[in-house]
Amino acid sequence: MNIIGISAYFHDSSCALIQDGKLVAAISEERLSRIKNDARLPIRAFRECLRLGQIDITDIDCIAYYEDPYKKLSRQLSSGFDVSSDDEMSWIDCHKPFREIKDILGYEGKISYYEHHASHAAATFFFSGFDDAAIFISDGVGEWATTSYGQGHGSRLELFNEVKYPNSVGLLYSTITNFLGFKVLNGEYKVMGLAPYGKPAYVDMLEKLFVVSSDGYFELDSRYFDFGQISRMYTDDLISLIGFSPRIPESELLEAHIDLARSLQVVLEKILFVQLTYLKSEVDSENLCMSGGVALNCVANSKIRKSNMFRDLFIPPAAGDAGSALGAAALAHIDLTGERHCNKRLKQTYLGPSYDDGKIIELLAALELDYLSFSNAQEKLIETVVNRIDNGKVVGWFQGRMEFGPRALGSRSILADPRDPSMRARLNELVKKREGFRPFAPAILNEHVAKHMELDSSSPFMLETCQVSSSLDLPAITHVDGSCRPQTVEREQNPLFYALIQAFYDKTGCPILVNTSFNVRGEPIVCTPLDALRCFGNSNIDVLVLGSYLIDRVMLPSAFKSMAELEMDAIQPSCDVFSWSVKSDGVYSFV
């Protein structure tokens, strides 16, 4: 049985395939289109899922869509709209998702759809391995629900209470993100990263923006929010209340901005604890499953785990809307078979395409690039890479199947030495070309965690933070507040990545590497070897490892960098060259 799950039309559209009860593929469209946060129908991801599952369109039993567009429409209408504006209200066409699945993807069979939070809930509970769990979903908004409280048992899933739009914890966070000059749906994690630098000076003020109560109730004070605007989510009243002007994007970050970020983090955690206390009181389970964009706040997640309110916690690797493609597919599986697709916990996210050495070597030969070959010499490759890292080099590491979700977990990663005091600044400025305050995460061998971090459980998806307790000095991965956001690496999940870190440990005594996503600012994580080469040329990564082949930066032809920059600039959505107006989708020109 082949079930395709789809999430689309908001941000990070994605496609997943559950085949005979096994999750065999999941991929976000942005990785293929190379357009960050691509929200369009995942046309190419759909094809890729079919390819990875070795099926064709006639083999699909069901396509599951991640939200209810009919129910969503009433909420969208309630948000207000301007009939006379130039915006043509394409959202009013609630049939579009199903029509386009038929007309554009070409699918002729059954389409099931599930409510937004049901898809989130399924994306966490049915992949958690728990037989029972309390379920907490919190995000900006789907149809109406912004927070859902529920429980799961076996193949059953029940969401029994909810907070409705416009009252939304996610939108509260996004509003302040917007106020701080970061992009909504993209900049929230930057605000989280900024928070530890500040003081909680605005907590009292932020607490005036909402009411949260022990029965799970949450309400925003509507005087301060207006989500119907195009470029901002706050009102003038909020500006007055905060007492300083909204930050202009890309302008200098002042102390007040940083303090506001810190205060927001404090307030978020307070709200979540009230809401989870209510959930715990309603559900008799020791397990908690969380999902939705708010569940990507790893600082809050770690505090929830540490509170011991629940014995165990599961957050899926793609807790945002991308992951809902998996949830919708899991729900369809139950509808079609009466059973949940899997009772085991999802332990790895390597669900995207891979490229074998044959394809890589062919590409390198066609590019006429010099390289070092470690074909059938994996140990030697690892030794060489470890030496490079130990010598302060930054390594682009491209291996195996691409990860699904926002984190690079050892397949499409940039790796470096966490002990190097200059590494963080170098990575931010020269390699990733991003804000200097952004921290970097470590990848650590699972069995060494206790020696270096205050982490009680494994964290394979980098979704929780913890304090660094290592006797080693690890400036590149230690945040200003002494925390880090680790990926715990087990041999079973990624043997090659494990072996690399093990070898680094053997050489240096440090079982940790800096692990950041293989991309530069504004670019999705690389997918293909060519993407990796382009990114290599366009950044200051010192070494690129593509499968069994290694290229040192000095081996690149002099023109490669400028060509890579040119190529990177050329990646952009379809746009008419006469009028330079941007179109949502390209039109294919036939002859």
Add this chain to the structure above:
Amino acid sequence: MDNLAKFLIEKNNLTILRKFQILASHRSWGGNAHSAGVMNSLSCDNCQPIGTWYPQNKEGTISFVRQNVDDWMFWEVSRNSITKEKASDVRARICLIGESAAAGMFYTPHFSPSKALENQLSSISEDKYDVIDLTRNSIGAQMLNATFVSSFQLKPDYIVIFAGNNWFSEAQFRNDLDFVGRHDYMGAIEDANLSNIADVYQKNLKNKVKTILADLKAIAERSQAKVIFLIPASNYLEWNHKAPIPWLGESGLTSRWHTLYRAACDLLNKKNFNQSMQIGLEMFSLDGGKQVVSNRIIAISLIELQRYDEAYRYCVNVIDYCNTYNEVTSQPNMPSFLKKLVIDELDSCDINILNLEEIFTESLETKIFDGRLFIDYCHMTPHGFNVAMAPVVEIILHHMDGDNLNDVKRRKYNWKSILKNSTVPIDKNKLNFAISNFYIGLYLIHMNHPITDTYNVEKSMRLFREAVELSDEVLDIMQDYIKAKSCDFGNGFLLSKAGQRIFDASNSPLDIPVARFAQGVDPYVVSSLCTVLDEKNRNGSELLSSYVKHYARLLDGGVDISEPLYIEGITAVIRLKVDSEINTRRNLPYFKSRWEKSYFTLVIDDNASLKAAIICRQKNITSGNFYVAIEVNGYQIETIIITEHWKKSEFLIDRKYLHVGFNRVAVHWPRLTGNERTAAEVVARNYFTAIDVDIFPVFGEIFSFYVNK
């Protein structure tokens, strides 16, 4: 809100709402909002950028210095800096503003209309002239007028505007039109006779161009310089336009048209031009004469019969209708009705108008322009630059002398004599001209899609050979082109060393997009280049073999030849769009055929039989048995049943039909079925509901067509 949501969930209600929105948003073209914007910018005291040249003040001297930002590569590339004030020894400063035709696409920067102008002026007078090339490829009307305004800062004595080929784009019928645009097409579509769309397009275009010309006039009135406007001309003889027809709206009409089209192609291939003309005329009567293919068939037939005067009308029709639909590859040019409009609108003001159609007719002594003046549909040869600029020189020289141009008897200068003394500086730039020839050859194969689907690469071969005669260094570029295209199926073109060498050797940065837009297998170009390389003992066969292996290797795992990469003619796309996903599934989620036959390229490197599996459908089939014929290299190898739903059919391609290299696989679809009127009504209803529509009939669709060993 719940009630409103429930109301909108009903599909018919959504259609009603959309109709309301379309009507509510209607406003007419015209007005002068655009003019106001342009005029406001005139009052700016500070210096403004002129195109990609930004003002810089160095010790009190203001210059405009080229910056490589944004769209820099679209602007003429050779001039780095322009001083605000003209040098004291310069007799006249002339700004040339315009599109790619004015830029001298493929020859710029080594030779171009601006260089031709400068050469001609210098050859006649001892004086110094400063010709400033402010042309930009793909310049739209708004940017054209903005450049016109900003050029005033250079205090030119003459401004030559050579534009109009690009004015069609915003008037086209397209799926993503806004409600205002959609309103314009309402009447035509509501009648379910989709042929009428062409009339609306022409009306829209006229209205739009009236606004452009009003702006242009308003700006010209403020100009201290003498303004000369050149109306572009088109290549009538050698350029083909192949565009599908929309549903004609009456039972059997569209199907009949396609039957005739097939017959006409057979007759053209057999060189039976009398009969092909007759069939063309029959098609013309069915489609109302508003479709390019019927006009082109008649034009080709008449030209072959040497009935040039009769052919002219049909050639003009092709130009007038060829850009109606955005979904068909556009080919910038200026329709006849716009030429007339330009003359009517600008005649009343102090702008000298030069209609190149008249000049070229006089120069060639025929109205059917050809490769002597054009390299493609609108871009000119170096000789064409000279012909186009000679009358400009005539006007400038007379004007400088204070002569009345209308006083023909007292004219001192004559453009024909100016032309006689004009040269093309090939000897000084042999390699550059060779490179130009190379890119033109590529462009012709990629773009000039034969109306009969029978490719003739002779002209490109001739251009490639001429290129080699000019400079054998171009052989390296040919080799590098094939190598770069081998790099990750063309995706790694520029990152490859071969691509970098091509980039370094290009004439203009825009040459690269021309070379690159062919993301497909590109069999005709690769074969042609390898033949030329072999002729010069440069291992063309070896290169071809290596190129073929790159693709053939995929056969082990199976190759889907319905992927854009393998679709024949996929390269016939002008990069009118900046689109990094061009020729991917983003733009073609699955293959839809607008013609009775679809062609794909299968690449193999050994002579083994292959397994094939095609998943196809024809949504309009409701009853009866319909068949699809599969041909390989002209041999029918299989017939499969097609239904309204996706159906997988598997078969063997016997090795006897295959040959090593590029194989042409054709899918021959059944004739159109279903009620045409209903089909046209569905198009209308969906269009009003702002849903993307298939305005052209679909003969069949392929989800995948796998071939493997």
